[in-house]
Amino acid sequence: MVLVGGGHAMLPTLVAAAAWREDGLAVTLVNDHRYLYYSGMVPEFLGGVYREDEVRIDLADLCRRQGIAFVEAAATRLDSAQRVVYTAEGTPLPYDLAAFDIGARNPCVADGAIRTKPLHHVTRLGALLADLEAGRRSSLRLLIAGGGAAGVEVALNLSARFAGPDRPPLHLTVVEATDRLLPAFPETMSSYATDVLRHRGVTVLPDERIVNLTPGEAVLECRGPVPVDAALWATGTVGPALFREAGLPCDPRGFLRVRPTLQSPADPRLFAAGDCAVVQGYEHLPRVGVHAVKQGPTLRDNLYRTARLLQRGRPLAG
Ligand SMILES: Cc1cc2nc3c(=O)[nH]c(=O)nc-3n(C[C@H](O)[C@H](O)[C@H](O)COP(=O)(O)OP(=O)(O)OC[C@H]3O[C@@H](n4cnc5c(N)ncnc54)[C@H](O)[C@@H]3O)c2cc1C
Structure with a gap:
């Protein structure tokens, strides 16, 4: 067998x-x-x-x-x-x-992005976060592709971990292709999650897609190039x-x-x-x-x- x-x-x-x-x-x-x-x-x-x-x-x-x-x-x-x-x-x-x-x-993963499927790939992100926590890197600009349950749950956890003025700077952006986070869930849950994330300083970008990813930069469909250190792929x-x-x-x-x-x-x-x-x-x-x-x-x-x-x-x- x-x-x-x-x-x-x-x-x-x-x-x-x-x-x-x-x-x-x-x-x-x-x-x-x-x-x-x-x-x-x-x-x-x-x-x-x-x-x-x-x-x-x-x-x-x-x-x-x-x-x-x-x-x-x-x-x-x-x-x-x-x-x-x-x-x-x-x-x-x-x-x-x-x-x-x-x-x-994960469908259509950009080269260099961290996959969420199979899940063991997220240990790459775990290592980056450990470096940030230990002061081995001065900041981390992280893009999460996909504002579904997985992307939002990760964003909520990361923003809670690095919240506060004395914490290492994590610059987090969530990019969602539809017009709201958690599109498969009720709108009240979607707006609650969006409010919490924005209150914690997370940039939430609905109606947006990552069209290209190169070391140090992501190109967004509507907003053009943005600087990034890493991208997590959680898009279905x-x-x-x-x-x-x-x-x-x-x-x-x-x-x-x-x-x-x-x-x-x-x-x-x-x-x-x-x-x-x-x-x-x-x-x-x-x-x-x-x-x-x-x-x-x-x-x-x-x-x-x-x-x-x-x-x-x-x-x-x-
Ligand atoms: C961030 C995140 C959070 C999530 N949270 C939840 C949650 O709270 N609750 C929930 O119900 N679901 C959650 N999910 C969904 C959940 O992860 C999956 O539905 C679940 O893992 C599916 O289990 P599975 O048995 O199909 O396979 P998995 O548990 O994904 O296991 C597949 C195994 O096969 C291995 N493998 C893959 N490809 C190959 C290959 N080609 N050859 C050999 N081995 C291979 C993998 O390494 C892995 O060990 C979450 C997903 C993500 C990304």
Whole structure:
């Protein structure tokens, strides 16, 4: 069994897999990073409330304790006909059964910007903030692209952390393409968040887009060039490219279509959960960690049942 991506939805499977060894199941996890960052706490890590080691799970260590082989690599290609996952280095990982929980991707990320997908990329911002806090840099001009829940939550945490005259200068700007922050939420919440941020000295720019980013400068569609030291990209999500490249049924945004069992309709040996999947009948669910967490036990139970059917040579419903 090859598990691709140790995300929020995969955790129950990783915990259960220790017992599956007694059934003769060999489980491998391939993840592009040693740690999984817990999304519900990451904004507060950036806000200085939690330490980094408090908001992440050590997947390599978890796998070692569970008897799971851990491969630290990005999976970049899937051949579902041959049942092989390939890493970015070209290492083949053959499987009888595979499950994906690799999250979503940020669309159209400008070169040099800090991604929020996968979430471990935000540690780059964590390092810049630590430098600012410790006086290793005199100021930080940070642009947040995207005024949705993620961008606003990060902005609120950062502006609280660096508020006050005796704090290191963080110059924060939030750029939102629609006419208000939190466009998916009620207007009262949007204006409340905008007021709080502006009161803390954050520049909030609705109806604006970043059209180019180079070291030291961002070019905004309406306002032109502005000086920046870093940009955080939090502008919605698209599906990872490898599903579409594998010729599997995806929705128009590139998320892998799965049945309510979390199996691909094209291949009952292929499972997906969390942000990278779109579940039949639940197409409009937002891509948030709470849904990934809820899918975790279903993924675990259905993977195990399917593995046992395969071991007994029984046909899979397709
Ligand atoms: C700043 C921020 C704050 C958020 N706050 C909340 C919140 O408070 N509540 C909430 O419900 N949601 C929140 N979200 C959304 C939440 O992060 C996602 O919905 C959630 O992480 C999805 O979980 P998942 O299981 O799909 O995958 P993830 O938990 O994203 O995990 C995917 C895993 O796969 C790995 N991976 C990715 N690509 C590959 C690859 N090609 N090969 C191998 N491994 C790979 C990643 O490193 C990661 O370990 C927030 C998002 C952001 C950006």
